[in-house]
Amino acid sequence: MSETILKLDNVTKVYPNGTVANRDINMEFEKGEIHSIVGENGAGKSTLMKVIFGIERPSSGSVTYKGEETNFSSSMDAIKAGIGMVHQHFMLIPSFSIVDNIILGDEPTSGIFIDKKEAARRCQELSDKYNFELDVNAKVSTLSVAKRQKVEILKTLYRNAELIILDEPTSVLTPQETDKLFDQLRSFKEQGHTILFISHKLEEVKKISDKISVIRNGVSKGTYLNEDLSMQQLTNLIIGRDLDSDMNAYKTHEDFHNEKALVIKDLYMERNGKPVLDHMSFAVKNGEILGIAGVEGNGQQELVRCITGLEETAYTGDIEICGNRVNELNIKGRRDLGMAYIPEDRMGDGIAGSLPISDNLISTYYDRDDINNKVFMNSKAIKETAENLVKTFAVKTKTIDAAVNSLSGGNIQKVVVAREYNTNSKFMIAEQPTHGIDIGSEEFVHHKLIEMRNAGAGILLVSANLNEVMSLSDRIIVMFDGQIAGYFPNAKDVSESELGMYMLGAKHQTPQEIGGALND
Amino acid sequence: MQNSIFSTLFSMRFLITAIRLATPIVFAAIGTFIAASSGIGNIAIESIMTFAALAGVLGSYLSGSAWVGVLTGIAIGIVTVMLIAFFSMKMGANAMLIMIALNTFADSVAIFVMFLMTGEKGTTASLTTPILSTLDIPIIKDIPILGEIVSGQYVLTYICWLIVILLFIFIYKTPTGMRMRACGLNADAARTAGINVERLQVLSLILSGIFAALGGVYLSLNYLKIFSRGMVSGQGWMGVAANGIAAGNYWLLILAALIFAVFRAVSISFSSNSAFPTDLVNAIPYFAVFVILTVVSIVNYYRVKRGKVEEH
Numbered sequence: 001m002s003e004t005i006l007k008l009d010n011v012t013k014v015y016p017n018g019t020v021a022n023r024d025i026n027m028e029f030e031k032g033e034i035h036s037i038v039g040e041n042g043a044g045k046s047t048l049m050k051v052i053f054g055i056e057r058p059s060s061g062s063v064t065y066k067g068e069e070t071n072f073s074s075s076m077d078a079i080k081a082g083i084g085m086v087h088q089h090f091m092l093i094p095s096f097s098i099v100d101n102i103i104l105g106d107e108p109t110s111g112i113f114i115d116k117k118e119a120a121r122r123c124q125e126l127s128d129k130y131n132f133e134l135d136v137n138a139k140v141s142t143l144s145v146a147k148r149q150k151v152e153i154l155k156t157l158y159r160n161a162e163l164i165i166l167d168e169p170t171s172v173l174t175p176q177e178t179d180k181l182f183d184q185l186r187s188f189k190e191q192g193h194t195i196l197f198i199s200h201k202l203e204e205v206k207k208i209s210d211k212i213s214v215i216r217n218g219v220s221k222g223t224y225l226n227e228d229l230s231m232q233q234l235t236n237l238i239i240g241r242d243l244d245s246d247m248n249a250y251k252t253h254e255d256f257h258n259e260k261a262l263v264i265k266d267l268y269m270e271r272n273g274k275p276v277l278d279h280m281s282f283a284v285k286n287g288e289i290l291g292i293a294g295v296e297g298n299g300q301q302e303l304v305r306c307i308t309g310l311e312e313t314a315y316t317g318d319i320e321i322c323g324n325r326v327n328e329l330n331i332k333g334r335r336d337l338g339m340a341y342i343p344e345d346r347m348g349d350g351i352a353g354s355l356p357i358s359d360n361l362i363s364t365y366y367d368r369d370d371i372n373n374k375v376f377m378n379s380k381a382i383k384e385t386a387e388n389l390v391k392t393f394a395v396k397t398k399t400i401d402a403a404v405n406s407l408s409g410g411n412i413q414k415v416v417v418a419r420e421y422n423t424n425s426k427f428m429i430a431e432q433p434t435h436g437i438d439i440g441s442e443e444f445v446h447h448k449l450i451e452m453r454n455a456g457a458g459i460l461l462v463s464a465n466l467n468e469v470m471s472l473s474d475r476i477i478v479m480f481d482g483q484i485a486g487y488f489p490n491a492k493d494v495s496e497s498e499l500g501m502y503m504l505g506a507k508h509q510t511p512q513e514i515g516g517a518l519n520d
Numbered sequence: 521m522q523n524s525i526f527s528t529l530f531s532m533r534f535l536i537t538a539i540r541l542a543t544p545i546v547f548a549a550i551g552t553f554i555a556a557s558s559g560i561g562n563i564a565i566e567s568i569m570t571f572a573a574l575a576g577v578l579g580s581y582l583s584g585s586a587w588v589g590v591l592t593g594i595a596i597g598i599v600t601v602m603l604i605a606f607f608s609m610k611m612g613a614n615a616m617l618i619m620i621a622l623n624t625f626a627d628s629v630a631i632f633v634m635f636l637m638t639g640e641k642g643t644t645a646s647l648t649t650p651i652l653s654t655l656d657i658p659i660i661k662d663i664p665i666l667g668e669i670v671s672g673q674y675v676l677t678y679i680c681w682l683i684v685i686l687l688f689i690f691i692y693k694t695p696t697g698m699r700m701r702a703c704g705l706n707a708d709a710a711r712t713a714g715i716n717v718e719r720l721q722v723l724s725l726i727l728s729g730i731f732a733a734l735g736g737v738y739l740s741l742n743y744l745k746i747f748s749r750g751m752v753s754g755q756g757w758m759g760v761a762a763n764g765i766a767a768g769n770y771w772l773l774i775l776a777a778l779i780f781a782v783f784r785a786v787s788i789s790f791s792s793n794s795a796f797p798t799d800l801v802n803a804i805p806y807f808a809v810f811v812i813l814t815v816v817s818i819v820n821y822y823r824v825k826r827g828k829v830e831e832h
Contacts, residue, residue, distance in 0.1 A: 080714075091712040107698065
């Protein structure tokens with residue numbers, strides 16, 4: 001033990017546009033340890049990983065791997081040296097088999113041909129050795145997210161990686177799957193692999209790490225032994241101040257006379273001959289947050305697409321928004337009835353990236369009378385609206401004329417939330433509203449959602465982040481396999497592991513219990 | 521009259537014609553397919569065929585060897601795709617616009633060059649050009665029916681079908697082919713696996729240029745034996761259309777190309793029959809492309825509606 005495998009000396013990375021992403025970072029990683037790197041979005045974690053993995057070159061300073069200064073010109077060099085990376089967004093080809101995905105770029109051959117038999121044998125051997133329980137001939141498109149992640153890890157092991165970087169690996173996993181992943185990481189550690197673990201979720205970091213390094217604003221805030229650090233200290237190191245964790249404290253309790261913002265009755269939809277939404281019924285009342293928990297890919301996306309009007313596949317059942325049946329209405333028609341929507345795909349659906357912040361702040365209600373003079377847009381009113389919103393939502397920008405994609409992820413999300421907030425809608429769908437943004441922005445978004453709830457809006461919260469669902473929701477639904485697997489009328493009374501059982505399909509409530517989702 | 525139409529359609533001659541007509545379309549189709557497999561939409565096939573058809577004749581005329589003509593055509597094909605690669609990948613221009621520009625000026629440039637070389641604007645008939653011949657295959661040529669179809673075709677037709685088989689093996693059985701497909705399906709995944717995506721895309725473009733060029737020289741050195749203005753007349757586009765129909769399925773691609781060839785053969789058989797207006801008859805293959813693409817799109821639309829689409 002205590003043999004240094006990777007050492008960063010005064011690593012500084014300045015991008016051509018002058019942004020300093022990393023400043024004089026010194027870190028040391030020992031062989032066979034699980035070492036977490038934590039920090040807010042834009043703190044410089046990903047840049048640092050890119051430097052280690054050979055995607056970016058440091059502007060100054062040096063990276064020493066196994067006693068030799070590295071001079072990687074691409075990630076290929078890093079892979080050859082024995083560094084592997086599991087990216088947050090999987091780098092897999094769905095129509096290829098597991099084997100093909102693993103061997104891609106390093107294929108065993110016989111003559112000029114790929115030796116498929118040898119490839120399958122090696123991959124299966126590797127999968128069995130680490131208890132991954134994969135049939136390596138299966139197509140990746142048929143796999144669950146957790147299994148796809150295993151394929152990604154196998155890719156690095158196939159290339160004999162000794163140092164494995166995992167970028168936000170738990171963001172798509174259930175608690176149970178996360179536990180399993182952690183067991184596996186510990187077994188890698190025992191076999192001498194070094195794990196570099198990047199995460200937003202501090203509980204998990206505390207659970208798995210031997211050491212924790214904190215980065216804030218591109219500067220290293222030190223490396224600590226896990227046991228020497230309390231949660232509170234860790235949080236303070238990351239954001240430099242204390243956080244509110246109890247969102248319930250902000251909730252007020254007014255009665256909105258059981259008005260329903262959304263009613264879903266017997267919603268059913270098929271894909272590839274298989275039901276993806278299997279007779280779902282539930283309602284969102286005004287003045288409440290209904291949380292939908294579930295592992296990604298259990299129908300949440302399709303459900304949201306049906307409600308917003310994005311879905312093109314035929315479905316049956318009724319959708320009512322603010323008391324009106326909307327099945328036949330398009331997206332605009334539904335918005336006019338009082339629907340607001342924070343989409344999961346922020347960059348693709350949430351904003352028009354190259355347009356200014358101001359335009360993005362009004363794009364879903366551009367035809368409202370106060371910013372539109374029938375023929376021309378009222379540029380003065382737009383400017384006023386945008387400036388107000390930027391101020392109230394603390395969007396970090398010099399001017400509202402800047403292209404919105406020049407902002408950081410957290411600030412872009414604030415723009416999206418600000419716009420949807422400003423529609424004054426009675427019904428809001430918040431789909432992964434804080435996915436991949438820093439805890440400061442996350443807290444802000446949470447407060448705004450609760451503010452809307454307190455003002456009488458019904459909010460449907462769809463999130464893979466269990467903590468978020470549990471801390472914000474009044475009632476919780478768990479989706480599994482296109483069905484409501486569990487319904488919890490009182491979010492405060494349910495534990496994380498209980499929800500996890502339903503998310504994985506280990507438990508399923510009776511129709512009577514689930515019926516409350518619609519009728520309560 | 522009806523009798524004569526049917527006897528034409530079901531004659532041996534018709535089948536042989538269809539096979540001859542299929543060659544340039546199949547070349548165009550595999551040219552589009554190989555570029556698309558690495559993620560590049562090559563819609564310049566039509567212009568590459570035009571350039572190569574003329575270059576083939578001129579190379580053959582100047583050197584006195586038809587095979588040198590073929591190589592000249594291939595060289596021009598490679599130069600054209602390298603221009604596309606240079607402007608789009610190195611200079612950051614929009615590849616589609618470059619290819620549209622190439623297609624737009626291909627015919628005029630060809631006529632201009634032809635005029636410089638021959639003083640004529642219609643055909644290169646005034647040049648005495650060595651051309652490629654047909655090939656009789658021993659033994660097989662004596663087998664009834666099969667011999668008539670398989671033997672005695674143009675040399676480049678045999679080369680075409682050989683390439684069709686070799687290309688299949690290349691794309692689906694070799695490491696380079698698999699990496700190329702990976703680039704087309706998820707370039708980021710390929711890149712993080714340490715694959716040089718740009719290099720493979722250039723390689724696939726070069727192959728694409730070679731195949732399209734072979735389609736072009738087939739027309740001018742093998743099939744028609746001269747270059748004449750407008751001779752490619754949409755056959756490159758039919759290859760592009762076949763690729764669109766195939767949606768990544770190699771043998772469906774070849775089938776689609778063959779179907780287009782059959783419609784061209786129909787059109788040619790009918791045009792010798794004065795009972796039909798020539799312009800209408802000439803439009804048959806293009807109308808077929810239109811109808812087939814429409815049907816395929818409608819089928820796909822309903823597959824999406826019924827949720828029967830897989831992730832790629």
